[in-house]
Amino acid sequence: xxxxxxLLSGGIxxxxxxxxxxxxxxxxxxxxxxxxxxQRHSRELKAAAAQAAAVGVCEHRILxxxxxxxxxxxxxxxxxxxxxxxxxxxxxEADRQQPPTYVPNRNMVLLSLAAAxxxxxxxxxxxxxxxxxxxxxxxxxxxxFLARINTLLALNRKDAxxxxxPFIDKPKAEVVQIGLELGVDYAQTWTCYRxxxxxxxxxxxxxxxxxxxxxxxxxxxLT
Amino acid sequence: xxxxxxLLSGGIxxxxxxxxxxxxxxxxxxxxxxxxxxQRHSRELKAAAAQAAAVGVCEHRILxxxxxxxxxxxxxxxxxxxxxxxxxxxxxEADRQQPPTYVPNRNMVLLSLAAAxxxxxxxxxxxxxxxxxxxxxxxxxxxxFLARINTLLALNRKDAxxxxxPFIDKPKAEVVQIGLELGVDYAQTWTCYRxxxxxxxxxxxxxxxxxxxxxxxxxxxLT
Numbered sequence: 001x002x003x004x005x006x007l008l009s010g011g012i013x014x015x016x017x018x019x020x021x022x023x024x025x026x027x028x029x030x031x032x033x034x035x036x037x038x039q040r041h042s043r044e045l046k047a048a049a050a051q052a053a054a055v056g057v058c059e060h061r062i063l064x065x066x067x068x069x070x071x072x073x074x075x076x077x078x079x080x081x082x083x084x085x086x087x088x089x090x091x092x093e094a095d096r097q098q099p100p101t102y103v104p105n106r107n108m109v110l111l112s113l114a115a116a117x118x119x120x121x122x123x124x125x126x127x128x129x130x131x132x133x134x135x136x137x138x139x140x141x142x143x144x145f146l147a148r149i150n151t152l153l154a155l156n157r158k159d160a161x162x163x164x165x166p167f168i169d170k171p172k173a174e175v176v177q178i179g180l181e182l183g184v185d186y187a188q189t190w191t192c193y194r195x196x197x198x199x200x201x202x203x204x205x206x207x208x209x210x211x212x213x214x215x216x217x218x219x220x221x222l223t
Numbered sequence: 224x225x226x227x228x229x230l231l232s233g234g235i236x237x238x239x240x241x242x243x244x245x246x247x248x249x250x251x252x253x254x255x256x257x258x259x260x261x262q263r264h265s266r267e268l269k270a271a272a273a274q275a276a277a278v279g280v281c282e283h284r285i286l287x288x289x290x291x292x293x294x295x296x297x298x299x300x301x302x303x304x305x306x307x308x309x310x311x312x313x314x315x316e317a318d319r320q321q322p323p324t325y326v327p328n329r330n331m332v333l334l335s336l337a338a339a340x341x342x343x344x345x346x347x348x349x350x351x352x353x354x355x356x357x358x359x360x361x362x363x364x365x366x367x368f369l370a371r372i373n374t375l376l377a378l379n380r381k382d383a384x385x386x387x388x389p390f391i392d393k394p395k396a397e398v399v400q401i402g403l404e405l406g407v408d409y410a411q412t413w414t415c416y417r418x419x420x421x422x423x424x425x426x427x428x429x430x431x432x433x434x435x436x437x438x439x440x441x442x443x444x445l446t
Binding site (some may be wrong): 061063065066067068072075076097098104105106109112113115116120121142144149152155157159 | 298338339340342367374378
């Protein structure tokens, strides 16, 4: 494959994926795309830019859809600046299949936009960093979601694009292991939902990150 | 159904649909959503606002995703301000299944955003104005597209939304007939791709509109 679009949030999964697509898959021309979608902080976008530069993408596009945040603020703590990010331990078991940190339809929105970006640049393949979640889950990170979005995109009459998620059945610890072997600089990634100067260590995303590093017995260079 | 989201471009199909959802289906609470997606003119958004006011929606949201236009300018004459809109007669037969006026993945992008909007407002149904195209076609206005996007959205674990397109098998002339019976003011709609002071009359969209009015023997109040 000569070219690909990679969704790049600046977190662990998508940063590892970017290096994986470049080095392991050997894709020469990479279009990275990130989104300003109303998330609570722009720290992760700086991390995304650092990763894009490290790999040497042909373009790193940051698409501004900030209005999406305001539009979905009623449905997610991530895009509502007035709400509190919960501690993972405070999320009841029954809610963990679609927790308060879920953003309504976010992945379908972002992948649709990435597909448009790919199509306009004659690129046939998109990569996104869904991985197998241990502690909680989102319907838009599943193999069913991946299969059905591809079934939909396949209807395009001229330039159908295909979405790939090579980490979708891998636990986060395995993703980190892959990234360490590829030399990903995890100090230049951002995971915390709260977005202060240092990671809070207690939001669902921080807990998942720290569990992953602990499982493989490696220190997180960010903390 | 108590509430619904309606995609409203300000053209004939979506304006008719808005009145249809309100009056024929009797939906009381309507959220209308329009997009600034990098189209060549904002005339249609004024028409959308006029239609939203005529029906009395509970909210008319205009979401700005202008960067989408720049991002897809290489793939469509509609979002590329430097390219010429072709005359319908100049589009070869072989290209009419995905003509130069096709915008990469636009409907999937807009419907994904509308689904997020619906979900965040606890609305379970979305309407969009796809109709049976006579002269040319787009994969993202077909019954297959509708079925597959619903198969995808059905995976949502809490608040799945359903997309409806009640005009999808109706020719445009029939849509106009429905609208006239519902009292839609077609002087307050906009169809022309070129977006001057008056419709050009020769772009693919104008030709389709004028054919529809002629078929039912009614003057177009806009021309």
